[in-house]
Amino acid sequence: MTDTRALLEVENLYTQFDTSAGIVRAVDGVSYTVKEGETVGIVGESGCGKSVNAMSILRLIPDPPGRIAGGSIRFAGRNLLAMSEAEIREVRGGQIGMVFQEPMTSLNPVLTIGLQLCETMELHLKLSPEQAQARAVELLGMVGISEPERRLQQYPHHLSGGMRQRVMIALALSCKPKLIIADEPTTALDVTIQAQILELMKDLSNRLGVALVVITHNLGVVARYADRVYVMYAGKIVESGSAQDIYHRPSHPYTLGLLRSVPRMDRPRGERLIPIDGHPPDLTREIHGCAYRPRCSFAVERCAKEVPRIEELTPGHASACFEKTRLEPLLEKAS
């Protein structure tokens, strides 16, 4: 897994929340790597720890009740978890940009677009107001917003959701970061706009050499845009591999379940979708064995006793399932 050009290395990350119901292990020993300029997808259903994982990288978990209980996050060779508050503030926005799920509320309604864009650049890049203004115009043009000069004077309520997400992307890119974390960047948008926004992000990340971490529950997004995919379930990574591997040779029952539960263009119309039965586990309770076992049709006795470790099947494709080899023949039958 270790690469010479690794930009972000997350190792054994544990993020927990203390609640009245007990400790919620939202992220439970997650490790992954993002290389420079690469697009990585993190997939999973609601409540599996994707967003907490993203927020943990920038140490934005509200503390209390949340806390990063263990592990290390290395970004460009520096340990983010050991940094002082002032140092991490420089990383936030300066070296790692973030795009949020809700474009409608991610911009401050009482400040103009220009003010919000310029403020960041004046802070991180130490630009003069005039330089920041010029760069803001350039950035808005880059993310495909027409009449950038006029837009700078406008307030967020003048813009539609798609436009606002473009502004958010401009904001994330403004300080020339090395990495952008996009937390469900298209969930709140129209389908037509979704594709545009993703194309834009992919295009800009290629052009500017920015690494991209896309967090989503939409497998279609991942299939099209990610170089590598991590599938998360109950705070753990259950499968990792290239988009090709995940799509064509899923080797974890959960990935398979996810793939079967979304409609696909390459399948006959009217074919029944197979949902995953049951609910994600209650993360306040300690889980014995594999967390997916109660919902898994491949489960064997061993799954209840031991936690499966993530192991490579082929180079770069790993799965945390004892029965991963049993999935193979089934796939051939299906396709």
Next chain:
Amino acid sequence: MHGSTLVSATAEKDPMDANAHAMTRPGAGADADLELELVAARAPFFTALGKWVRHQPLGALSGGGVIVMILIAVLAPHLAPFDPVAAHYDNMAAAPSFEYWLGTDQFGRDLMSRVIWGARTALFIGFTSAILGSTLGLVFGVTSAYFGGWFDLLFQRVMDVFLAFPLIIMALAVVAIFGTGPGNVIIAITIPFVPRCARVVRSNALTIREMPYVDAARALGYGHLRIILRHMAPNCMAPYLIMLTTFLGQAILLEAALSYLGLGVQEPIPAWGLMLQGGAEEYAESAPWIAIFPGLAITLAVFAFNLFGDSVRDTLDPKLRAR
């Protein structure tokens, strides 16, 4: 513009075609959502003002009163017919006449001039302490909500202690410690205002704190102070302005009360409360105008500011504005 052609094309041609067009050319589609932009008819200032006057006639009337009062206070040296502290010993406690419109007090000082100059004292102290009190309350309230946790808990208990004192008792205590004089009166009036405003602003800021743009601001690496003052405080303007206008009336009344009790502004500075005190007891029967006119000034001023505050609240409250 490309966006408009795209939208009109949707109506004429096959809609699927237009969609596909937008999908394949992401850059070009940017103009399409531009069309969705809220076309806010930017009403000229006077049109908006006229609408407000029709919806809030009492507010407009009191607003006018407030403006007149401010003008009187600012232009006091030009409006007052006499020097407010000059005693005319040949005309002591004279009844209203053409020379002294509102009469004179027990030292022969022109009441008209004193009421006019008194507006300056009342408004200066009123505005300063109301603005100071609500602004400090705004900052404290937002800070308390932003940090949350034990800080919020502790801070709110301190505020509770301040709130436990009645307004006037609190002011009395402050004057007792710092002494009298306009500066100290301002402090005395400001201190009880701060927790009141902080409490109201905090409850509003608690919801602001959960907004994604506050998280986004943190993700952009902004410091606490910047987030509190620049990103959260402007979003709490509605409760702030409501508290500010409410405080204006209260501050004028409180200043008059403190001066009346001899704890506020001292002679010979013309202040309404002070004039009331000088005239109320001894001259209530022989020269009632000495107490009536400053009393009337206090009543009208507080009434105007309170009515104005009410209409500001009605205007800023989205639940009431809908109708």
